[in-house]
């Protein structure tokens with residue numbers, strides 16, 4: 247069994263909880279409420295800069311140039327293509343750029359993931375990003391078999407079901423496998439624990455999109 251498979255198996259309950267989260271099942275049933283989707287994209291956009299910082303910590307702690315090159319490419323995609331994507335997405339769905347202070351679960355996701363990246367080593371960072379990306383790749387591949395009728399949501403799910411993204415998730419798995427092989431049982435258990443923490447933060451982040459008390463930011467200058 248690959249170390250990454252073992253880490254996931256240690257967190258089977260949380261893995262299933264995320265794979266069957268109502269955010270995921272609503273998308274699979276093509277019944278995600280539009281305001282939930284707008285809130286979600288607003289929170290996702292806010293997370294891009296944090297993701298850059300997390301991968302930045304990975305870059306500084308990477309064991310070699312091969313890893314650095316891969317992380318530079320990831321950072322470039324996040325800071326260029328990803329930001330352009332959100333501009334189009336916000337325009338299409340009438341989402342404003344200014345919103346209320348982020349809900350606690352969204353804040354906690356950012357500070358929790360960034361905190362692990364700041365305090366942890368390279369193995370810790372690739373483990374939490376593996377949790378995030380493997381989890382997305384899995385449900386998006388499944389969901390994309392029945393594409394959503396909402397164009398931006400369909401495109402977003404497709405983006406996370408395509409080779410570019412999936413190969414990034416596979417690369418993280420390979421990095422975790424290699425790092426975990428050099429650890430003892432306690433070290434591997436520590437990675438399994440971090441994987442679980444990342445999944446719990448993800449679960450709470452996606453639940454926050456359903457908080458109807460958090461007002462959807464409307465695009466400026468539009469009715």
Ligand SMILES: Cc1ncc(CO)c(N)n1
Pocket residue numbers: 290293378379382448451
């Ligand atoms: C919240 C969240 N988790 C994971 C991913 C996958 O990259 C994402 N785009 N957003």
